[in-house]
Amino acid sequence: MTNINQYDFVISGGGLVGCTTALELSKKGFKCCLIEKNNIRETIKTNEFHPLSLNYRSIVLLKQFGIWENMTDAFYPITDLTIKSYNSLNRVTFSAEEISLNYLGCVVDRYKLLHTIRSLILKNESIIIYDESEINNIEEKNNLELHISNNKHIHTKHLIVSDGINSKLKESMSIKSKMIDYSQVSFIYNCQATFENNHALQLFNRYGVFAAIPYNKKSINLIMTIKKEYLKKFFQNDAIDLLLIKSIFNGFVSNIHSLNLISKYDLVTSRANEIYKNNILLLGNSSQLLHPVGAQGYNLSLRNLESLLNYCGTQNREISVNFKNLANSINKDRLSVFNNIDFATKIFINDKIPSKITSLIMITLLKTSSDLKNMFLKKILGIDKYSYLQIKGDT
Numbered sequence: 001m002t003n004i005n006q007y008d009f010v011i012s013g014g015g016l017v018g019c020t021t022a023l024e025l026s027k028k029g030f031k032c033c034l035i036e037k038n039n040i041r042e043t044i045k046t047n048e049f050h051p052l053s054l055n056y057r058s059i060v061l062l063k064q065f066g067i068w069e070n071m072t073d074a075f076y077p078i079t080d081l082t083i084k085s086y087n088s089l090n091r092v093t094f095s096a097e098e099i100s101l102n103y104l105g106c107v108v109d110r111y112k113l114l115h116t117i118r119s120l121i122l123k124n125e126s127i128i129i130y131d132e133s134e135i136n137n138i139e140e141k142n143n144l145e146l147h148i149s150n151n152k153h154i155h156t157k158h159l160i161v162s163d164g165i166n167s168k169l170k171e172s173m174s175i176k177s178k179m180i181d182y183s184q185v186s187f188i189y190n191c192q193a194t195f196e197n198n199h200a201l202q203l204f205n206r207y208g209v210f211a212a213i214p215y216n217k218k219s220i221n222l223i224m225t226i227k228k229e230y231l232k233k234f235f236q237n238d239a240i241d242l243l244l245i246k247s248i249f250n251g252f253v254s255n256i257h258s259l260n261l262i263s264k265y266d267l268v269t270s271r272a273n274e275i276y277k278n279n280i281l282l283l284g285n286s287s288q289l290l291h292p293v294g295a296q297g298y299n300l301s302l303r304n305l306e307s308l309l310n311y312c313g314t315q316n317r318e319i320s321v322n323f324k325n326l327a328n329s330i331n332k333d334r335l336s337v338f339n340n341i342d343f344a345t346k347i348f349i350n351d352k353i354p355s356k357i358t359s360l361i362m363i364t365l366l367k368t369s370s371d372l373k374n375m376f377l378k379k380i381l382g383i384d385k386y387s388y389l390q391i392k393g394d395t
């Protein structure tokens with residue numbers, strides 16, 4: 001027996017992006033159905049801290065969405081960020097105070113945030129959830145007819161594909177992606193150490209990119225993206241060379257101990273060539289996986305979601321939204337993020353002389369011009385296009 005239901009939006013994939021999208025579209029009055037492959041009530045609970053760095057703009061958005069207030073104390077504000085490149089003279093520190101903000105961003109545990117958003121979804125009776133299910137087939141008629149693995153057929157005006165990096169739907173839509181293999185491996189460690197509270201560090205040296213991001217008074221994440229040719233230098237018989245790690249973070253983080261590896265992955269990223277076809281839009285990891293140099297994946301997705309919400313607000317709700325104009329504006333933001341990442345990975349993670357000189361000039365300019373420094377800071381916080389006073393009012 002089949003059930004036939006009609007929706008404004010079906011969202012395939014109930015990760016951070018899909019859940020936030022379903023929640024917000026439903027609040028705007030759209031009839032939504034969320035389809036998740038796994039059990040949506042079973043979000044991973046661990047004693048580990050899986051860091052997700054949210055920039056200022058993302059926190060403003062999560063506040064607007066009514067999500068942030070449910071995070072209670074499960075976030076750690078970052079007020080200062082030091083960027084250091086190649087030699088210790090070549091560094092610049094950004095401070096929230098300089099642009100009259102309380103913080104630059106916050107670090108949260110990704111599973112706590114996901115659990116919080118999923119709890120809100122489960123309380124929202126207007127969102128229909130099919131978990132432990134997936135879309136097997138899409139037929140394009142007047143609307144989209146979706147055949148789901150739970151034997152249901154549903155109809156929708158629009159489909160949002162947020163089913164992650166290995167998206168089956170993207171594949172079935174024949175959307176190709178540009179793959180980038182950086183020949184680097186990323187390691188995330190939780191550890192105990194002594195450091196300046198609320199101060200994060202990103203440093204570039206010939207081995208790769210290293211970040212230290214605190215998440216409480218005594219605990220800090222060391223995020224190390226190491227070029228494969230140097231892996232042997234860092235690991236012998238699978239044990240990490242703690243002395244080398246200590247020397248890299250020297251001057252910022254001391255007394256490092258109790259390291260716990262929580263994640264390790266080969267740095268192969270992807271960028272979808274197209275993000276929509278007719279009434280189907282890709283959002284989140286299904287459309288791009290980014291190099292961690294800017295910690296931007298979810299931050300970018302939230303801005304893309306904001307564009308979707310604004311766009312849908314201006315359209316006639318009786319007819320299907322044409323995603324073309326929306327996709328153009330989302331693509332502008334994506335391209336600018338891709339360009340920034342390409343620039344940073346070329347200039348900072350490269351020990352060739354021209355790159356060293358460019359990185360030295362960049363950091364010297366940032367240090368000597370407060371206007372340039374503030375512009376750069378607002379860009380990485382995602383607030384360059386928003387009125388400063390409006391943002392201040394949102395704190």
Ligand SMILES: Cc1cc2nc3c(=O)[nH]c(=O)nc-3n(C[C@H](O)[C@H](O)[C@H](O)COP(=O)(O)OP(=O)(O)OC[C@H]3O[C@@H](n4cnc5c(N)ncnc54)[C@H](O)[C@@H]3O)c2cc1C
Pocket residue numbers: 012013014015016017018035036037038051052053054133134135162163164165167168169188263283284285286292295296297298299300301
């Ligand atoms: C180690 C690491 C650190 C990161 N740090 C940051 C950071 O500091 N700041 C930042 O902004 N971003 C960061 N990111 C990126 C960020 O995590 C992602 O942008 C974000 O999680 C993307 O979420 P998503 O919902 O698109 O995908 P996912 O989280 O992958 O969710 C996809 C969902 O779809 C479900 N699914 C899969 N297949 C199907 C199917 N066929 N049908 C139905 N459901 C399906 C999955 O079960 C899952 O629930 C980081 C990423 C990594 C890997």
